[in-house]
Amino acid sequence: xxxxxxxxxxxxxxxxxxxxxxxxxxxxxxVEAYLAGLEKLHKDGGDLSQVASVASxxxxxxxxxxxxxxxxxxxxxxxxxxxxxxxxxxxKAAIANSKMAYERYKELFAGPRWDKLRKAGARSQRCLWxxxxxxDPRYPDTYYVEELIGPxxxxxxxxxxxxxxxxxxxxxxxxxxxxxxxxxxxxQLAGVGVSLDQVTHELEVEGxxxxxxxxxxxxxxxxxxxxDIKAGKGPRQWFSLGRLQPAVDTQIAKLxxxxxxxxxxxxxxxxxxxxxxxxxxxxxxxxxxDVADKMLEKSDEFTALGKDGRDYSDVxxxxxxxxxxxxxxxxxxxxxxxGHPKLHVLDTTDPATILGVRSKIKIQTSLFIVASKSGETTxxxxxxxxxxxQAKRKGRQxxxxxxxxxxxxxxxxxxEFRWIFPNPPDIGGRYSALSYFGLVPGALMGVNVREMxxxxxxxxxSCADSVPVESNPGVWLGGVMGRLALQGRNKVTLITSPKxxxxxxxxxxxxxxxxxxEGKGIVPIEGEPVGKPAVYGDDRLFVYIRLEADxxxxxxxxxxxxxxxxxxxxxxxxxxxxxxxxxxxxxxxIAGAILGIDAFDQPNVQESKDNTKKxxxxxxxxxxxxxxxxxxxxxxxxxxxxxxKRAKKGAYFALMPYTARTPGSEAAIAAIRTAVxxxxxxxxxxxxxxxxxxxxxxLHKGGPKTGLFLQVVQDDTKDVAIPGQPYSFSxxxxxxxxxxxxxLTSRRLPVVRVTLGRDPAAGWRALVTAVRQAVx
Numbered sequence: 001x002x003x004x005x006x007x008x009x010x011x012x013x014x015x016x017x018x019x020x021x022x023x024x025x026x027x028x029x030x031v032e033a034y035l036a037g038l039e040k041l042h043k044d045g046g047d048l049s050q051v052a053s054v055a056s057x058x059x060x061x062x063x064x065x066x067x068x069x070x071x072x073x074x075x076x077x078x079x080x081x082x083x084x085x086x087x088x089x090x091x092k093a094a095i096a097n098s099k100m101a102y103e104r105y106k107e108l109f110a111g112p113r114w115d116k117l118r119k120a121g122a123r124s125q126r127c128l129w130x131x132x133x134x135x136d137p138r139y140p141d142t143y144y145v146e147e148l149i150g151p152x153x154x155x156x157x158x159x160x161x162x163x164x165x166x167x168x169x170x171x172x173x174x175x176x177x178x179x180x181x182x183x184x185x186x187x188q189l190a191g192v193g194v195s196l197d198q199v200t201h202e203l204e205v206e207g208x209x210x211x212x213x214x215x216x217x218x219x220x221x222x223x224x225x226x227x228d229i230k231a232g233k234g235p236r237q238w239f240s241l242g243r244l245q246p247a248v249d250t251q252i253a254k255l256x257x258x259x260x261x262x263x264x265x266x267x268x269x270x271x272x273x274x275x276x277x278x279x280x281x282x283x284x285x286x287x288x289x290d291v292a293d294k295m296l297e298k299s300d301e302f303t304a305l306g307k308d309g310r311d312y313s314d315v316x317x318x319x320x321x322x323x324x325x326x327x328x329x330x331x332x333x334x335x336x337x338x339g340h341p342k343l344h345v346l347d348t349t350d351p352a353t354i355l356g357v358r359s360k361i362k363i364q365t366s367l368f369i370v371a372s373k374s375g376e377t378t379x380x381x382x383x384x385x386x387x388x389x390q391a392k393r394k395g396r397q398x399x400x401x402x403x404x405x406x407x408x409x410x411x412x413x414x415x416e417f418r419w420i421f422p423n424p425p426d427i428g429g430r431y432s433a434l435s436y437f438g439l440v441p442g443a444l445m446g447v448n449v450r451e452m453x454x455x456x457x458x459x460x461x462s463c464a465d466s467v468p469v470e471s472n473p474g475v476w477l478g479g480v481m482g483r484l485a486l487q488g489r490n491k492v493t494l495i496t497s498p499k500x501x502x503x504x505x506x507x508x509x510x511x512x513x514x515x516x517x518e519g520k521g522i523v524p525i526e527g528e529p530v531g532k533p534a535v536y537g538d539d540r541l542f543v544y545i546r547l548e549a550d551x552x553x554x555x556x557x558x559x560x561x562x563x564x565x566x567x568x569x570x571x572x573x574x575x576x577x578x579x580x581x582x583x584x585x586x587x588x589x590i591a592g593a594i595l596g597i598d599a600f601d602q603p604n605v606q607e608s609k610d611n612t613k614k615x616x617x618x619x620x621x622x623x624x625x626x627x628x629x630x631x632x633x634x635x636x637x638x639x640x641x642x643x644x645k646r647a648k649k650g651a652y653f654a655l656m657p658y659t660a661r662t663p664g665s666e667a668a669i670a671a672i673r674t675a676v677x678x679x680x681x682x683x684x685x686x687x688x689x690x691x692x693x694x695x696x697x698x699l700h701k702g703g704p705k706t707g708l709f710l711q712v713v714q715d716d717t718k719d720v721a722i723p724g725q726p727y728s729f730s731x732x733x734x735x736x737x738x739x740x741x742x743x744l745t746s747r748r749l750p751v752v753r754v755t756l757g758r759d760p761a762a763g764w765r766a767l768v769t770a771v772r773q774a775v776x
């Protein structure tokens with residue numbers, strides 16, 4: 001259908017982009033249709049000089065598919081030499097194929113036929129190289145730009161790739177270099193059983209299907225938007241900032257003047273720090289800007305993973321912080337998907353919780369995903385050691401997500417894991433939701449990963465460097481958060497639709513760990529029960545995240561009416577979380593720039609880890625943990641009264657339970673937070689340990705010194721041994737609590753440690769009573 005359409009449009013003098021070309025032979029057919037169309041236009045008296053056209057090749061997708069075939073073949077052979085030969089062909093197909101296309105271009109736009117058209121004013125149909133961002137972290141980030149430079153060509157380059165090329169790309173005429181080598185490489189690929197004809201045919205079919213779906217989705221979106229406008233429905237982003245609006249307007253203008261969107265996409269480190277030593281470090285943490293594009297290229301891989309995952313009844317994600325929070329959001333948001341395994345997320349060292357997960361799964365039909373960027377996370381490796389023994393050391397029941405070359409990757413290979421997913425290394429953990437860390441568990445549990453990535457890319461385009469700040473959803477939100485934080489409203493209070501309630505888990509870590517340093521920071525308030533306007537201080541910015549179908553929220557309406565600043569973000573459905581992940585990443589990066597901090601490091605996280613190691617060393621040498629001063633929940637009133645009296649202006653109250661999450665603990669935490677907030681007008685946070693150490697822990701130690709800390713511990717009645725270690729999970733959890741307590745006390749921060757005893761349910765009830773008495 002496409003070829004006659006090309007002829008028809010060119011013959012009528014229309015300029016067109018012929019896209020989705022993969023095969024060189026198909027390209028020759030495209031050129032034939034173009035030339036024939038020009039000849040008819042010329043015959044009919046048309047002006048050939050006014051016709052422009054490009055033939056667009058989708059480059060990197062060829063390598064994505066061919067590399068997958070080569071990897072499968074390498075996995076099927078025991079011959080080391082054959083493995084090496086296959087490995088040497090990785091990443092070669094796309095460039096070689098493009099060089100052959102350019103050679104054909106030079107042949108087709110030469111000779112008597114073309115000369116006649118050229119003299120009549122015709123312009124050659126240039127080759128356009130599309131899909132030129134590097135999808136595989138093993139290849140240079142400028143690979144599909146540097147190797148495709150030649151006369152009469154166009155390269156459409158994503159912002160992040162363009163920024164990389166500006167910084168360290170090499171400009172040379174490369175398209176007609178090493179053409180003979182390209183031919184040899186294609187012959188070698190054929191020799192090992194890779195049919196480029198079949199690969200390019202499959203890519204074309206898949207591409208047409210995807211384009212058709214996107215076009216149908218566009219038409220549906222336009223139709224729905226038209227209906228919404230006619231029905232008087234509001235925009236997806238709405239705000240009521242009242243008297244704070246002028247200050248925000250000034251900030252938005254400053255961001256535009258400072259060229260913030262362009263500098264963000266250019267990975268310009270000076271947006272966050274003037275320190276030259278920080279330049280490369282920051283640059284190497286901005287891979288999240290285009291990771292959705294890279295992952296969308298792998299959508300077939302996720303589809304296949306979803307099908308293969310049906311082999312399992314349960315999937316258990318073993319990870320902490322950025323490795324676990326997005327999967328936890330997806331698990332809670334989408335629930336159990338029919339026909340797919342149930343996802344469990346284990347991000348604690350609490351033995352009762354570990355045993356609880358163990359009791360809910362069928363070990364012999366479970367898959368365990370070991371997820372750690374560094375590959376050295378103590379909790380995660382301890383989880384692995386436990387479930388490795390439980391699964392009787394069957395590597396086929398394990399998968400790993402980690403950075404290339406990490407200790408975990410080595411361990412996974414040695415233990416013959418079923419899957420190893422090497423994540424792009426230029427992404428920090430808390431910015432990794434749209435990478436393998438979030439998407440692999442999502443695909444396995446049955447989430448429509450392709451659509452979620454499409455939504456992310458939609459938001460990416462909305463936040464592009466060319467979009468003015470006032471219309472740029474991510475940069476604008478970052479401008480609001482940053483400016484209001486500087487004015488004392490540094491408590492970003494999340495109010496979420498019940499349907500996406502746990503999205504705040506992920507946002508909390510992103511904001512707290514990114515901005516809480518150098519005595520500065522934004523304090524995310526997640527999960528705090530909504531109160532009446534009068535119980536809040538003047539340190540709040542409310543962000544209401546709702547679904548389009550949600551009824552009006554009376555509590556939010558009351559806050560707006562009372563003059564509190566409120567930003568409302570509306571999601572069309574749950575899959576819009578893909579876009580929200582990206583929006584909040586941009587917003588947090590921009591807010592960090594306004595605060596004048598590096599939004600991508602976590603200088604104080606390691607401290608608690610080091611303290612834990614020291615505490616465990618004491619345990620190993622003495623056979624017991626060092627003492628830590630604590631008070632029984634039933635006798636905690638005096639200590640709590642004293643703690644709350646130390647509240648400064650703009651204080652926040654942090655509840656840090658090293659206990660199991662139960663309905664009883666959740667109810668008690670909500671009651672405690674409400675009592676403190678309503679009586680003291682103090683913002684409250686809550687996070688279970690050690691999980692929060694990988695989230696708000698950085699903010700506690702590095703952020704504003706306005707926190708009031710309540711650590712809650714219990715006497716574990718059950719325990720779980722950690723294979724290969726002289727300590728158990730209970731001892732590890734206690735060591736983490738003591739290590740964190742030492743970090744807080746060493747900074748002279750106000751902290752009280754309360755023990756619930758051997759009956760946590762009774763202990764929580766006693767603690768609620770003590771808090772209510774303390775705030776009277």
